[in-house]
Amino acid sequence: MAEIMAAMPVAVLILAPDNRVADANPRAEILLNMARSAIVGSEITRIIRIDQINPTFDLWHSDKPLAVYDILLHAGRTVSLRADVMIAPLGEHEGWRTVTIHTQSLAQKIGGRRTAGGTRSAMGAAAILAHEIKNPLSGIRGAAQLLENSAGEEGAPLTRLICNEVDRIAALIDRMQDFTTERKLECQPTNIYPVLDQAIQIASAGFASGVKLVRHYDPSLPNALCHADTLAQVIINLLKNASEALTDTAHPQIRIETAFRHGVSVMLDEGKGNAVLPIEIAVIDNGPGVPAAIQDDLFNPFISGKSGGQGLGLALVDKLIRDMNGFVEYVRDKDLGESIFRIMLPMGTRE
Known part of the structure; x- marks a missing residue:
């Protein structure tokens, strides 16, 4: 275990059930600017101090995996920094958790991308x-x-x-x-399934007529807090993007999946607190994937992996999802040979 922690490229802390740090790797010592002997035995709230977190959001007392993106924190003796904090239960050891701190915020890549860029x-x-x-x-x-x-x-x-x-x-x-456009979207609790079905119907009747479209829906999914027309536009853009990537694929297929995910949260701009994002929508295709050279900048304007592409479709998707206080990310499942565009949205109330 110690060798694995030492080899980790990010800061890792092991938390005991009483929220005291039981172990820390060398990366954590560097990040916190503290020796391991000073870290071990300290309460986590003394090591990592978070000012912006919603008081009702108990980060350190949960038995479920948590991911908080793009959060401002004070770590050890270092100055304030933005990072992503991931907390996960430690195997079969009840009450024990691992805490990983990613200082190069993933939110800059998955939907917390700021309009200042x-x-x-x-x-x-x-x-x-x-x-x-x-x-x-x-x-x-x-x-x-x-x-x-x-x-x-x-x-x-x-x-x-x-x-x-x-x-x-x-x-x-x-x-x-x-x-x-900087207009504020009027987001409302929305059953996303009619929205998804409308987008799929448009795709199947037009640009994706030669592609097999598969629905994998979670029937118990609660409403999402979103703008229905904007979400439809986003899904159509992603379906079109996926269908264009399947031009040379022998058996083209796009899967639209939904799921409820615990423990995903992002910080909102201008000190508005945090947003919990449990509603997941995934658009998955079996195409060749995005070239590695542009993956980090995929959601920036004028970046495209397609010949003759304008590089505006995914940038617009990113902006619209952020306007709904959500985020979007791209990942490649190399084992299955699939490209995944994953959207996370806030939850609305049940009707």
Whole structure:
């Protein structure tokens, strides 16, 4: 056990049932800026102090696995830092737990991505493009249509090409403008299954008509706190993304799964506390997966693994899910050869 802990690339603490630290690995000593002898025997609340956590959310007295993403904490003698804290029961030892601290916050990769980065840049670019380019485009298209009437058979294909390219650029700008909206979504307790079924119906009748779509639903899933139309847009985008990835797959299949997950929480912006996210929606395909080189930046604007891709679809998915206080992540199951886009949302009240 000691050798395994020493080899762990993240800070690991072992908690006894009385919430005192029973062991700590070298990474924990470095993170906390404390010797192991000073850590062992101390109460966990003296070692890791969390200011932002909701008082009703008891992080240290739970027998279930917990994951708190992007949390501000004071660790040992170090200054404040943002990290992800994972707590899990220790095998068959009742009351014992492991605590791992990931200082390079995973939330920056899975949906806690802040608008201060690439998305905010895209928002500014979209506003400028809409104002400076879109209006002249309508004039160019109108002129091309007038030319088409007098161009004859030889010139008609060129004028149609102009119109098609103008329409393509205008559509791209429309998609970019989705980043400029800062309106607050009115989220309500929602039965997500009609929303999912609507998105699947649209996909099966159009872009995913040649793909086998499989539903694996948890029948006891409670309502999610979300915006139904926005969630439908997100699921359609993910289904389209998955279907495009299956072009060269012999037996293309997309699975839509739901589940209830305990112990997943993220910190909200601007000191609004934490949000518990137990509602899971997964869109899973058996395609080749996202190239490793772009996985860390997959949800940033203008990042795409598809030839000719604009790199806006997944960035928009990320923004819309964050607008609903959720997060989205991508993982690759190498053993099963599957790509998984997982959405976590807050729970609403039962009807």
